[in-house]
Amino acid sequence: MYINTISHYFPSQVIGNEYFTQLNNLSTEWIAERTGIYERRKAGEGENTSTMAIAAVDLLLENIPYSKNEIDLIVGATYTPYDTIVTLAHAVQHHIQIPDIPVLSLSTACSSFLNAIEIVEGYFAMGKASKALVVVSDHNTAYYNEMDTVSGHLWGDGASALLISKERQTATDMVIKKLITGGAATSGKAVEAVVLRPNDKGVVMPFGRDVFQNACVYMPKVSQQVLQACGLTIDDLDYLIPHQANHRISLNVINTLGIPVEKLISNIQYLGNTGSAGCAIALSENRDKFKKGENIVITVFGGGYSYGAMLITI
Structure with missing residues (x-):
């Protein structure tokens, strides 16, 4: 599979740590030390999961290498839907006006991005599609409790969109070499550690330490698996993009893998935890820095203890 083009969108409203100092006495230093977050983006009036996704799609279509009418599959990914009937993917289909194609949305917490791509992989393998639009968006601040001193200061909003094709379309396509996902709901406190029950x-996170510990096990483990499946080692890895949940988790993951910090790509410092959109946004933000032949691993871990990794070669 090939990523033909990618885009990202995040709201203009910036919420710094000082907001939470005034709100519930959490100091800027305390938040930064424990999470790595200094500021985050918050959707404004009239914005929601679907509108952010549509904004990302509009940016994507400015650089589409073929007619949008060739898109024959739309997959949406979010755990913070604006509408549970007119799903994220259907809102996008209505906006771009491509009728009579498969359209579906899924939720596997913060792993939703990679599971969405895995859905595309399945459609391609069955010959049911050849050019897919994947849209990932999370409006965390619509669901969070900002007074919660455990996790209220973590969340940010944002979206990303990708065009993925079965066959190469341009010389600049990014190649998806391997994708592995799994569920670890049998581990630790998976079904109660972090939950969103409307x-x-x-969003509440009563067992954050258990989330931290399991993320630090599964993300490096599946990253190694996806490299090994392609006959590569850690030495062949040029960049790692981990789920943007907590900068201390990211540092723990690269330490476990023996990766220098220069190879870590992170945006949590200025975007907060943008949920399932975080890694896609980071890939889009850094697209221009990647060089031909470089290997990038995206690794994710989400509530319910879903996890996964994807190897991309430029």
């Missing part, structure tokens, strides 16, 4: 009180 009928209750939004």
Whole structure:
């Protein structure tokens, strides 16, 4: 599979750590030390998961290498939907006006991005599609409790969009070499560590330490697996983009893998935890720095303890 082009969108409203100092007495230094976050983006009035996704798609279509009418599959990924009936993917289909193609949305917490691409892989393998639009968007601040001193200061909003084709379209396509995903809901406190129950009180994280510990096990493990499956080693890796949940987790992952910090790509410092959109946004933000032949691993870990890794070669 090939990533033909990629885009990202995040809201203009910036929320610094000082906001939470005034709100619930958490100091800027305390938040930064424990999370790596200094500021985050928050959707403004009239913005939601679907509108952010559409904004990312509009940016994507400015650089599309073929007619948009050749898109024959749309997959949306989010765990913070604006509408659970008119899903993210259907809102995007309505916006770009491509009728009568497969359209679906999925949620596997912060792993939703890679699972969406895996859905595309399946459609391609079955011959049901050849050019897919993947849209990932999370509006975390619509669901969070900002007064929560455990996780209220973590969240940010944003979206990303990608065009993925079965066959190469341009010389600058990024190649998806391997994708591995899994579920570890049998581990630790997977089904209670971090939850979003709309009928209750939004996002809560009663067992953050368990999330941290399991993320630090599964992300390096699956990163090694995806490299080994392609006959590569850590020495062949040029960049790692981990799920943007906590900068201390990212540092722990590269330490476990023996990767220098120069190979770590991170945006949590200025975007916060943008959920399943975080890695896609980071890939888009850094697209121009990547050089031909470089290997990039994206690795994710989400609530319910879903996990995965994808190897991309430029």
